[in-house]
Amino acid sequence: MTDLQTRSGGPQGRAALRVVRRRRGLTASDVGVLVLTAFVCVAIAFPFVWMVLTSFFPTDELFDPTRLFPRPERATLANYALLLSGSNFATYMVNSAIVSVGSMLASVVISSLSGYAFSRYRFRGRQVVMVAILAVQLFPFVILITPMYAFFSELGLLNTRLGLVIAYVAISLPFASYLMLGFFETVPRSLDEAARVDGCGVIGTLFRVVLPVAWPGIATVGINTFILAWEEYLFAKVLNTDESMKTVQVGLANFFGEFTTRWDLVMAASVLASLPTIILFAVAQRRLVSGLAVGGVKE
Amino acid sequence: MTLAAAPGRSARRRRAATPYVLLAPTVVMLTILFAVPAVYNVWLALHKVTPYDALGEGDYVGVANFESVLANPLTPLSARNTVVWLAFATVALRLVLGLGLAVLLQHSVLRRMRVLGVARTIVLLPWMVPPTVAVAAWKWLLDGRTGLVNKILLQTGAIPEGIPFFADLTWVWPSIVAVFVWRELPFVVISFMAGLQAISAEQYEAASIDGADGWRSFWHITLPNLRPIIAVIGLFITIGAFNNFIYVWLTTGGGPGTFTQVLATQLFTTAFVDNHLGGGAAIGLLMSGFMLVFAAVYLLTVLRRGDD
Amino acid sequence: MRRRQFLGSLAAATALAATGCSSSTGTSSSGASTGAGGQTVKLVFRQFDPPTEIAGLTKVVDSWNAANPKIQVKLETLAGASDYAQQFSREANSGSGPDVVQLGFVNVKDLAKPKILLPVSDLAKKSQPETPVDKFLALDMNEFDNKTWALPWTVDTFAMAFNDDVMKASGRQVPTTWEDLRDSAAAISKGGKAAGFVFAAASSAGAGQWFALNYYMWSKGFALVKQDGKAWVPGASTDQLASAMDYFNSLFTSGATPKSFQTVEQFTDPQIVTGVATGTAAMALMPPQTLRQARGTSQKVMTAPVPDGLKDGSSHLGGRSLGINAATKNPEAAWEFVKYLNSAKAFESIPQYPAATTVLKAMEVPAGEEGYQKQLPHSRSFARYINGPVPVPTLQKLSCAAFGAVYSGQKTSAQSAKELVDALAVALKG
Incomplete structure (x- = not known):
């Protein structure tokens, strides 16, 4: 946990680090770790880097069998221009963003309630409900889509963003509930009792006292749900057929279907479709990871 | 109180x-969203019904759908592929690599050299790429004609003709597993990292005073402490991999021939290509039943011991 | 589809265009009566062709909307959705969905059985389209239970598309038999500049090789399934199927087709379309709209009939129909719109071959499309499969996997052919 202090310790911490490094130097195993890490990072990043790189080149440059890497002077934004002008990609992105953020918020709130119930209460049926929640994961989605469509149709939720939010929250709930349960377990119960003594109700205790301490849980559940909602394809395709309500994944699938191995265009679309999650992660990363560290301080 | x-x-x-x-x-x-449709799923499995029929229409056929699934010569192959390649290979690889990467990223030298943030971001990068995109990126990399891997192999003269990685008996499963693990590994890493953070430094200090080296302290401190989280993550990713449809479907569609058919793709084609919803539902129920037994055994053995 | 005098066809087209105009004025008046009380009727028309190919159709819908203020049509695109028919049935069964829907010929029967389409033969009793309903091509694909459930709209077939420069450089003629195709293609591939013949040889359920496989089998006198009296039976012996598998496998072993095409799923794949256009591939089978895309890149792409394509029934007559949702609130207005889409006037802007014979006869065949013109009269619809108990997508799934198993070495042709016959027998039993 000294790491945590140095991380958040600002300039002093950084100065201290510099001292430490100078004093210790690098051992052989340190160098080994650095080399291994570098190798792993290159290996993992490569498919992604190649995707981004090739999205900026015309197809003939990429398909040239005599050339491994495209020439920098042939770089162009034409793929992106074609993509954004020729389709409703911008609309899809907005829809996906609304649906994903909505699902993220709702999932955090609802899974907090259930996770808290599992963590703090011993009640009749607890085991059964916990197993049942896990069990719904066991059904392959594809086969359930027909009755779900009929149901959403009854409720007037077709071609709405709300319909997708409901579906995604439900999909995220089993895992999110278990995660929140795990994170609440790391929060000392004494905190709850103190809050009760101060006159907080159950909801007050949960949202004002316990949740703020369980940041890593919120970040993990939130990001997980966002990614799930951003990537989901089956429900989005079946429930929302109106052009103004389609999501990125549906647009992407159509695009892939149309351009299959026009790799330049496909890669440009891929980059655009990955961007929001990358941005979200870049923003939330500090919180997520430092939150994880805080979660570790418990007890 | x-x-x-x-x-x-x-x-x-x-x-x-x-x-x-x-x-x-x-x-x-x-x-x-799930329980009601799941009951409907049972109803479907006992009826002959097409995807074009209205809700609740269909002829009762008893267990005929189950019989035809079990009599299908494709079923044993799909089941074996599902268990060996999806539920075992991708899960084992993710657990081992995930643990290794989490431990690696935990090493103090990364923090001292201020490369931890970069390394962590890169390791988690594939998680931010939708599976459809991950498949596209890998198909492009491994394309039989214009893919970079084949271009390199061809230019170095290692092979006379490009290898169609997703249509070659030797390479197709390793290729699918590579895409799968690449995209789904980060989640395991991040979960293990969280678990590692929870192990107090004192435990390691005490161990190093006792003269334990890195390997020993990994074996005696890291692993036992991570056991509960490994158990939970193991269960979730096994279920997910068992039911997974998208990686096989988008890379090979079950080919070459029927070589990479898995239960989920067989379910999909039975229900929506053969227009036999009942048959698909029967496969789905068999899959759920299998996983239910697996999960029960798993919960009773692995999880319980880790829990209490 | 006989060769016509240019002048004669021009005259015919003008005449038809004139009737087209008069019929469209008739339409707007009947539209007004449909929307009784001055209400504007709103229709949704769903199509599934990729957005890049529908400029002409958009224009046609726009001009309808301009001419018919009382019946406004919204064009909805559900591109890339291979299961559009199932999506439509989900909607129609729930009382929602588009009013007018574009359908592949092979899907009409699936939607006719649960009666979620309005039979157009009933609507036609009240008012016939410009071309009477019984004068449409491919009606056999749209009939069920003595009714016509969707109106055929466009027709197509696959012709042999080739890059004229590459063929000339190779000194070879466009092949007229399948054996000739393999030998020529292998020779061209040996030259090293272009792949001789390319096709979507993936094993997946919807792989594009389906068409080539059937053309070959049909030209050799067998098929996957056939009707034997009242019963349906496998249409080929194990030996026949094995010989077909050996033939397609020999395309790879002889070098006629690069192995990498075993991962290509769609016949519209850029490696095929752009390949033939830019000359990295010499020959490929293409339907008209794909050919037009290739010709958009290079005018060097020409067409000829497929091998043995001038033999009757050696190629397929495919196409699209227009169906009306049984749940629509405005059947008359929808029918008016369907009639309009089948008019000669509409086909001035829709870049397809019309299924309405009178409109088709009047049409000028675009340059480079001579192959279709010669072949279409000999093409036969998939009715030979669709009337049987096994869905066409199932036949496609089984055969693409069975052939792919041979290319990859998963199975020998004898073994794979036997398993295919067995699987067909099981599927036929239901």
């Missing part, structure tokens, strides 16, 4: 109701 006791009976009753109230939104949503 005193708080609950003081106001008497009605408060106690209210307190007893609290967990149910807290659980209500979750239970209601899951019931409506």
